[in-house]
Amino acid sequence: MNSSKAIVGRPASLCREFYARPAIELAPALIGTILVHRIRGREYRARLVETEAYVGQHDLACHASKGRTKRTAVMFGPPGFAYVYLIYGMYDMFNIVAAAEGDAQAVLVRAAEPLDGWKADLSGPGKLCRALRIGRAENGLDLTGEKLFLRPPGGEKSRIVRTPRVGVDYSGDWKHELLRFYDADSNAVSKPRRADAQPI
DNA sequence: GCGTCGATGGCA
DNA sequence: GCCATCGACGCG
Numbered sequence: 001m002n003s004s005k006a007i008v009g010r011p012a013s014l015c016r017e018f019y020a021r022p023a024i025e026l027a028p029a030l031i032g033t034i035l036v037h038r039i040r041g042r043e044y045r046a047r048l049v050e051t052e053a054y055v056g057q058h059d060l061a062c063h064a065s066k067g068r069t070k071r072t073a074v075m076f077g078p079p080g081f082a083y084v085y086l087i088y089g090m091y092d093m094f095n096i097v098a099a100a101e102g103d104a105q106a107v108l109v110r111a112a113e114p115l116d117g118w119k120a121d122l123s124g125p126g127k128l129c130r131a132l133r134i135g136r137a138e139n140g141l142d143l144t145g146e147k148l149f150l151r152p153p154g155g156e157k158s159r160i161v162r163t164p165r166v167g168v169d170y171s172g173d174w175k176h177e178l179l180r181f182y183d184a185d186s187n188a189v190s191k192p193r194r195a196d197a198q199p200i
Numbered sequence: 201g202c203g204t205c206g207a208t209g210g211c212a
Numbered sequence: 213g214c215c216a217t218c219g220a221c222g223c224g
Contacts, residue, residue: 052216071211089208091217108216126217167216
C-alpha cells in the first residue's frame, strides 16, 4: 500500500492547475473524480459519471457566446470556480470553470453516483444539484477550497464514451459536436444514452 | 415503453 | 420569448 495517505493530513483535492486546461480535455478527466460538498455539518460525496464541455465564446451552445454578462462573468474568470445558474425557472446547473482567465470555457456536471451508502438519484444535472444542495448560492465558489471540491479518481479507470450534448438543438452545427462524456459502465448516466456513442 | 406537455423565473 | 430540465400523463 501507498504510505503517503498516512503521512499527508488529509486526502488530496484537485488543485487549480488541474482545471487550467481546455474544457474538452477537462470534461473527460473529471469522469471518475469524487465530488465532495460539506454543508450544514454533513458531507455529501458522489462519483462523477457524466459531463459536458462548453468550449468558449465561439461555441453557440455556450452561455459565453452571448458575451460577458452578470450571469456569465464567472466563466470569464480563472479556472476551478463553480458556475451555477438557474434554468427553466426551477433547476440549478453546476458547472466547473475551465481554461485560462478570460477564456470562457466550462464543464457541466450532468450525473454522478452517490457514495457512502447514500441513496440519491443524481442522474441528471437538475437532480444532482438538488440532492447535493448545490444552488446559486454556490455560484463563484472556489473549488480548491474546503467546502465544495473534487478528489482524484480512485480505483479502476473509467471506460469513457462521447456523444453530442443534450438540449442544445438551437446551437446550429454545434449541436453535432461530441462534447458530452460519460462512463459507459455506469447506470447513473442521465437519459439519453446512445447506441452510437464513440470511444474516447 | 414511448412522446408530449406544463411548471416556473431570470435573462437578453 | 427563450431556455445546458424534470416528471406527470396518455397512449393502447
